[in-house]
Amino acid sequence: MILFGQLEKAIENILNQYLQLMGSLDWLVINRDLNGKIRLITDQKKEKDFDNNPDLISLVKTIADTIQPHGYTSDKMVLFESKLKDAVQGAPNFKLKNFPNVTFVDRLLSVSDWSFITPVSKGIPRIVFFSIKGGVGRSTALAVTARHLAEKGKKVMVIDLDLESPGISSSLLPQDQCPEYGIADWLVEDLVDNGDEIIKDMVSSSALSHNGKIWVAPAHGKEPGEYIAKLGRAWMPKMLKDKTREPWYKRLNRLLDNLENIHKPDVILIDSRAGIDEVSGACVTCLGAKNVLLFAMDSEQTWGGYTILFEHWRRYGVAGDIRGRLQMVGALIPETGADIYFDSLCERSWNLFLERLYDIVPAGEAEDKYFTYNKADDDAPHFPCIIRWNRGFSTLQNLYSPAQFNFDVDQIKAVFGSLLSTVEGMITDG
Structure with a gap:
């Protein structure tokens, strides 16, 4: 029996048995559909000669027999298209390592995907706060970052x-100062072209800063009102007048x-959902973020999650589009053994x-031509800026109450x- 995660290797092993045939194909698509079942798609020119090509017939039968139940039967295994582009249709894909003419395509139910990286927004900087797992103080x-920037005179939108x-x-906001509406309200109202009616009533100003400005666009408004029902519709695509669909991330x-x-x-600071799902993926890759802060604790769960994510970017050939925007954050550095803990985190x-993300520098070539850093380079994406664990901040319920947020500048600086300083540099850089 073969399993989902074994398909790519199994098919590649089969292709290695048909090297001469593979050399004669302009392109071949390994198409994995929504159910995880495999079909082959190749050039329409091959269709009329298919029955007279014993090697191609043998290849198809071998793949069909080997990958069951994750494949169609050999008589339904092959589809034909006139162009590779038409076969891929913009779905997430990558080239097989040893077969540059073979494209592995994944059809996904989600409309956004971790391998779809949008360009940096042309407007003001957007910075995403993301973590693989919750409970890291993200x-x-x-909130502390928003307050700090506002105290420096910045206008910050959260x-x-x-x-x-x-x-x-x-x-950042007491309940009685929340705006009437929030993000979920707008996403639902926009589906029926009613978003413009509420957009001016979905942001409130936080009293946390006295110098600059902190605007907050909350998840929901003062009265959540059927919030669960709204969430069930918030991520829907919108049908436009030209009959096309606008994905929710757009x-x-x-x-x-x-x-x-x-x-x-x-600056816009975006609090992302934790974990590797469609919503957090859109926050990190689809909103034009200038920078993405990756919160990490030195745990197996953290590194296992980031390994999955980084490997996905590398595998699908988009690492170069996202790696320069990343910055690791060492969250909740312990009070005791801090140096040993940080060394392990950095390592x-x-x-x-x-x-998975840095370039391999060929022998004899200068490193400055490649995207790579030394371990001790504190300007590198991998080198964590740190947040120290603090008992007061760990029990903090809100920042708008003077009784709660009674930390002086030196305490804030010691912890955050x-x-x-890293975020300040992101805003002023470029």
Whole structure:
């Protein structure tokens, strides 16, 4: 019996038995459909001669017999298309390592995908706060960052996209100061062309800063009102007047553009959902983020998750589109054994980047031609800026209450200083 994760290797082993035939094909697509079943797609020119090509028939039968139940029977295994582009249809894909004329295509139910990387937004910088797992202090760090930037005179917009577990909004706004509507409300209303009616009532100003400005667009408004029913529709594509579908992440981009035009902030800080799913994927790859902060603790869960993600980017050939935007954040560095803990964190982070995102520099060539860094390079994406564990911040429920947020500048700097200076550099750089 063959399993889903063994398909690529099994097919590649079979292709190695038909090298002469593979050399005669202009292109071949290994198409894995929504159910995980494999079909082959090749040039339409081969269709009329298919029955007279014993090697091709043998290849198809061997693949069909080997990969069951993850493949169609040999009589239904092959489809024909006039062009490779038409066979791929923009789906996530990658080339097989030893067969540059073979493309492995994955058809996914989700409309956004971790391998789809949009260009950096042309507007003001967007910075995403992301973590593989929850409980790492990500939302608190974002709130403190917003306050710090505002105290420096910046106009900061905070977007709460952790819709399934809203948190950043309540850290910055008391309930009675929340706006009437939130992100989920707009996503639902936009489906019926009603988004413009509420967009001016979905942002409130936080009293946390006295110098600059902090605007908060919460997950939901003052009255959540059938919030679960809204979430069930928030991620729907929108049917446009020309009968095409606008994916939800494009709708979300349109919302960010509109909020940016209305409020004119200096920076947008986005609180992403944790984990490797469609929503967090869109936050990291589809919203034009200038930088993505990857929160990490030195645990097997953290490194296992980031390994899966980085390997996906490498495998699908998009690592070069995202790696320059990444910055690792060492979250909740312990009070005791901090140096040993950080050394381990940095070592594992560097190994991860080195194996999956950094370039391999050929012998004798200068490193400055390639995207690679030394382990001790503190300007590198892998080198973590740090957030120290602090008992006061770990029990913090909100930042808007003076009784809760009673930390002085030196305390904030001691805990978050590394992160805050890193984010300042992201805003001023370029």
